Amino acid sequence: MGFMASTPQRSSWAEQAAQALSDAGYRRGGARRAILELLDEQPCALSAVEIHEELASRNREVSRASIYRVMEELEAIGLLQRVEVGRGVVRYEPARGGSGHHHHLVCDRCGRISPFSDAGLERAIRRVSGTLPLQVSEHEVVIHGACATCAAA
Amino acid sequence: MGFMASTPQRSSWAEQAAQALSDAGYRRGGARRAILELLDEQPCALSAVEIHEELASRNREVSRASIYRVMEELEAIGLLQRVEVGRGVVRYEPARGGSGHHHHLVCDRCGRISPFSDAGLERAIRRVSGTLPLQVSEHEVVIHGACATCAAA
DNA sequence: GTTCCTGCAAAAGATTTGCAGTGAC
């Protein structure tokens, strides 16, 4: 039901992604690999700035330009999902397909986001999708509020 | 119709908003009024840029800075809802309370957005909200796809 | 007259692009 465990997947989305990129004619540069590995470890979406900072703190600094370019490639191939949660910031997370599908909780005070999923919600969305004047490709649910930590403070 | 929601029918949202701003100690400048009236007419959310262009085309040009400032005030008072639908763009629409509650369809080809609502979806969200580790304040559902026009093309 | 509202211009961020050097194949 509610919360999802952040299971570090050993089946490695990073490897699949690297393979898919390779199949699509891309080469394997260091920057791209570092980004893929970082994204693969994440339980939830990161923004370009967060990726940049996190890599820098690991002495694997990658330029902003490269980060944006890699994001663009990955999104185009469908390996990355874009998540827009607030204050005009765009975040990205690995698209792991059905089993990993989830939505986002956003704390409006500290800005932190976390994943959740719910079968009933998915059913409701699937049902309504069939009635819309749109060829539906994907959907996104964002719930705003105050997280436990902030609500207690 | 049976019961009326909390929304008074006689005054427009623009008038209510102007009144609420007045109550909050704000004055009634021309730029602010023009923005309120434009927003009141809209069936769906507009971005700051769209507001700027639309007002300019009516010879009621308002500076960008004022648009952003008015948006900020209105959002703070709860008269405006922020909608983030894609490509890092933030849009705003009047928060008319319960009866006007809706979500958004986004055409990923032409960028156009339109409103929709569904009682079953709301129920599902209300139900899941109760199980989350978050004091929920609001929620947002965005469905992406290709609109009828673009899908046909 | 005082205080707030506006527009202008500059600043602050995020994202994109042009270009040249480096590295993958």
Place this chain on the structure above:
DNA sequence: GTCACTGCAAATCTTTTGCAGGAAC
């Protein structure tokens, strides 16, 4: 050796802020 990948710097674009003049009260 060729062509893609990367970093740097500059350009774009959106949003925010400082300031001075004008408008609301």
